[in-house]
Amino acid sequence: MLKQSLQQKLLQKLSPLQIQVIKLLEIPTAQLEQRIKEEMEVNPVLEYAGDSPSSSDDYGDEPETPENDVEKEEFSIDDYIQNDDIPSYKLQSRNYSRDDKHEDIPFSNGTTFHEFLIDQLGLRIMTDRQRSIADYIIGNIDEDGYLRREIDEIVDDLAFSQNMEIDEKEALEVLEVIHDFDPPGVGARDLQECLILQMKRRSQEARSAENAYLILKNHFEEFTRKHYDKIARRLHLDDDELKDAIDEILKLNPKPGGSYSNPMSKTVQHIMPDFILEVEDGQFQLSLNGRNLPELRVSHTYSEMLTDYQSNKKNQSKDQKEAVMFVKQKLDSAKWFIDAIRQRQNTLMTVMEAILEYQKDYFIEGDEMMLHPMILKDIADKTDLDISTISRVSNSKYIQTHFGIFPLKYFFSEGLQTDSGEEVSTREIKKILEECISNEDKKRPLTDDKLALILKEKSYNIARRTVAKYREQLNIPVARLRKEL
Known part of the structure; x- marks a missing residue:
């Protein structure tokens, strides 16, 4: 049976500007430049303030220069409709813009870790069947050098993917061959096996290495728990012998794959501070990091074009009217985005200034012991902002001080x-x-x-x-x- 009921709900609707501000608050400076470029790619109304002399203000109307008159005359709304909002540079043979993000293709320096293992496989005398099994096993070895899949799972995979019927014994025999590859410990299924494989190659070198092998083989749990007294009693080792054996184990590599590194594949993450703080005569000089953050404005050309066509509504075709509405939406969106950027910067400064005031003693001296207890609510009360806003500002943001670079979260503690x-x-x-x-x-x-x-x-x-x-x-x-x- 259908029933009708009347319910009253209180819903808070956010404006497009509020939504933009919330999203931008979460973005650190290092990512803001890319976010601005993405917005400019989808909104042709946005432009860099230094692109042309058409306007010195985001929304202002300066007297037009001859260059602007030419630009207006060359711009046609019909062209805008026909191109279907495709930027002009995309229609040229060299279809890129200076705003596009260019990914450089790194050149290869040597072989990768897995290629290194495959090369060693080629030096072994094996049947085609064994080589196929080995190739599949190597493909399942991770960058640390471990085989994370169980042998029975590999057996099932080969049956389904390559229609190859093998048993676990045959797979283990091939795995033993891989265990003899370099770097030592590769293909291990857990840490204990990884260390044992490495120590096997050294157990004949010295008495301490032999003792280390026995510890890993028979007393690994005691070793991980540092129950050294039990190990010494069971292996009849004195203090010096036990210490020498433990030292041998500590020389081993728990991640053998990591030892085969390609310097070209390594990425170094650089922290770009969002705030820069300088202290002069006990006074704070706080500024936002403006590097790589271009000044934006609404295109004067599009604003003028919209004004011209709105003053001549009677003679417009349907397509032209739709184009005018489209440009109007883009103009509104551009203004919201510019306002959101401004509000973001203002909010960041407001929050950081409140943190500076709250932790003044610490920021002058840089002594961690001078940090006062401070929670998000403390800063929310000082700034009259919501706690969620303080959380967004403090998340993934950094400040550069005279004693180092710190995440904002560092200054909050109970x-x-x-x-x-x-x-x-x-x-x-x-x-x-x-x-x-x-x-x-x-x-x-x-x-x-x-x-x-x-x-x-x-x-x-x-x-x-x-x-x-x-x-x-x-x-x-x-x-x-x-x-x-």
Whole structure:
């Protein structure tokens, strides 16, 4: 049975400008230039402010120069309709623009990791069947040098994809051949096998290498947990013998594929700061990084064209009217985009200035211990902006200071009170933890309970589980795994 009901909903609709601002706030400076170029490619009304002398203002109307008159006379709305919004440079034989992004094709320097393995395969005496199996296995080895697929899965894959019926024994025999390839450890299915394959080639070199092989082969779990006392008892090793064996293991490469690197394939990520901060006589000089950010404006030519055709509506054809509506939409879109860029810059400055004021002592000295507890709501209250806006601004943004480049997220941290009632940043607690652990006796590393006692002596009343949480956030392992011989 159908029923009708009346529901009342409160919906918030965002304007095109608001949507643009929200999207642009999330983009760091390093990506903003590309975003501007993408917008210019789809909207011919947008242009660089320095492209022509038609206007010095985004929306202003300066007196026309003779050049503008020529440009107006040469521009025809009929041409605009016929070309179906295809930029003119796309119709030329050299169909590129100076605004296009050109991807340089890197030249190859030597062979890739997988080609290196295939070359070694060619040096082995194998049947065509074995070579096909080996070729498939090599194709499943990842860039770290590991075979991540199970043997039974490879057997099934060969049956379905190449109609080749093999059993696991035959696949393992071929894998053993690959295990003899360089770099040592290639084709391993887990870390233990990877290290064992490498140590096999060294086990005859010295007594320490032989002991290292036995540790990896028979006591790997104890080794990963650093239960060195158990290993020494079971293998009847004294302290020096155990230390020499562990040193041999630490020389091994846990990612053999990474050792075969092509320098041309490596990419280096450079951080482009969004803000630049200079301190002069205790005063902040904050600026936005304007590098690679062109100044935009609405094309004066299109604005004039729209004005001319709107004043002559009676004599327009249907196509011309549609073209006028299209240009009007593009003009509106261009103005929204320019306004959104401006609002983005203003919002970024507003938020960063509030952070500077909140963390003034830190930015003058650069001492991490001077960072005050600060959460997103603190800055939202100071700027009268929404917390989500503060989050978008602080995400993926960087500031360049006289003591380094930092992500904005770095300056946000929760706080807690000391025994004296003073509120301190959790970052200060983490700094003390790092110092305690870096100065500990590695033969007897500090447990979380001992770390909690040390902090309590310094007036930081923190529970052991909180110490454990901060230690994990610092990517520091438990005391047992920090133990050294």
